Amino acid sequence: MNIVVTGANGFIGKNLLVFLHEAGFDSITTITRENSNDEILSKVATADFIYHLAGINRPKSDDEFKVGNTDLTALIVNHLISLDKKTPIVLSSSIQAEFDNPYGISKAAAEDLLNLYEDKTGANVYIYRLPNVFGKWCRPNYNSAVATFCHNTLNNLPIFIHNAEAELNLVYIDDVCKQFIRLLDSSIVDNGRFDITPTYKVTVGEVATLLGKFKESRNSLITEKVGSEFIRALYSTYLSYLEPSQFAYPVTQHSDERGTFVEMLKTKDSGQFSFFTAHIGVTRGGHYHHSKTEKFLVIKGKALFKFKHIVTDEFYELVVDGEESSIVETAPGWSHDVTNIGNEELVVMLWANEIFDRNNPDTINYKI
Known part of the structure; x- marks a missing residue:
C-alpha cells in the first residue's frame, strides 16, 4: 500500500x-x-x-x-x-x-x-x-493558543488573555493520528463525516492556570494529576516545548554527617518520593508514625531494617541488599530505623503516603 x-x-x-x-x-x-x-x-x-x-x-x-x-x-x-x-x-x-x-x-x-x-x-x-488540535510540534504564535501558551510559559513570556471564560474545544494530536490510522484497516468501510474522540471542553483560563502549575512544580515539587485525560495530554504538550537546556533542574539536597536526603516529587493526594544515603555504619530513622506509612527500596548497598512495636515491644529485623529489589514497608505504631551494614554508601529510594508537613509531621522519635 x-x-x-x-x-x-x-x-x-x-x-x-x-x-x-x-x-x-x-x-x-x-x-x-x-x-x-x-x-x-x-x-x-x-x-x-x-x-x-x-x-x-x-x-x-x-x-x-x-x-x-x-x-x-x-x-x-x-x-x-x-x-x-x-x-x-x-x-x-x-x-x-x-x-x-x-x-x-x-x-x-x-x-x-x-x-x-x-x-x-x-x-x-x-x-x-x-476543532483545535494540540500536541507536540504545533507551532507557537501561529494558530494555536495552547502552543503559544506552552511556549510563553516555559520562556517567561507574557500570555495575553482577552476572555478567561472563553471555551476551547480541543482534541489531542495522538488521538487524531490513532483514529486516522485506524481507517487503514480494510474492514472499516464507513463513509461520511467523523469526529475525533475524546474532545476536551475547557476554558482559556483553565489552560493558562494549569500551565502555570506545571511550571511551578519544578519549585514546589508538587505535581498535578498528569496521568490521564486532558491534563495528561496538556502536560505532555507543555513538556514538548522544552529546549534541551531546560531538560534538567536542581532540587535541594539536605546533607549532614549521616548522609544526604533529597525530595524528588510530591503529589496532592498520594504522597511524595525522595531518596536518602547513609554512610557506612550510619543508622537513620528511629521514629514511629501514627498514620503515615513509607516504602523503602534499597538501590545500592546493604541495609539492616529494625522494627519495634511501641506498645508490645515486639521486635523484628531484616537485611536487604540493593541487588534484591525488595521493598520494605513500615506500619503505623512500629518504630523503625535503617543501618548501613555494607562496605559502600547506602542509597535508598523512599515513598511516603503523604507530603511531609512540618506543622504536623506525624514523626515521633523512638530509638530502638
Missing part, C-alpha cells in the same frame, strides 16, 4: 508520519508546499490511500483560502476521477466549515468536492471537522 500524505510538513502531518512508520507502513509519499501541481498529480496517481491534510489557515489575503483549501482539493479529486480511480481519502476539515467566513467557506467547499468524488467513484471518503 502506498500512502500519500499532503501537508506532510505541517503539525498533523509530522505526527501522522511518525505514527504510520510505527504501525509498519513504509511506503509513504509526501506532498508539501514545495511541490508543483504536476508533481502533486504524479504522486496522487500512485496513491492507494490519501491523507489530505494540506490547507491554508493563516493567509496573507482571503483569496489564499480558496487556493489552498478548495482548489487544491479540486486538483486532487478531479485527477483521480480522470484516472477512473476510487482511492480512499481522509480530509482534515474544520469546525469552521459550519460558519460563513472565508476560511470556513473554503473548507466546506472542499468537503463538497470530496462528497462529489464519493458519489462519482464510490470511493471511501472520511471527513473530519477538527
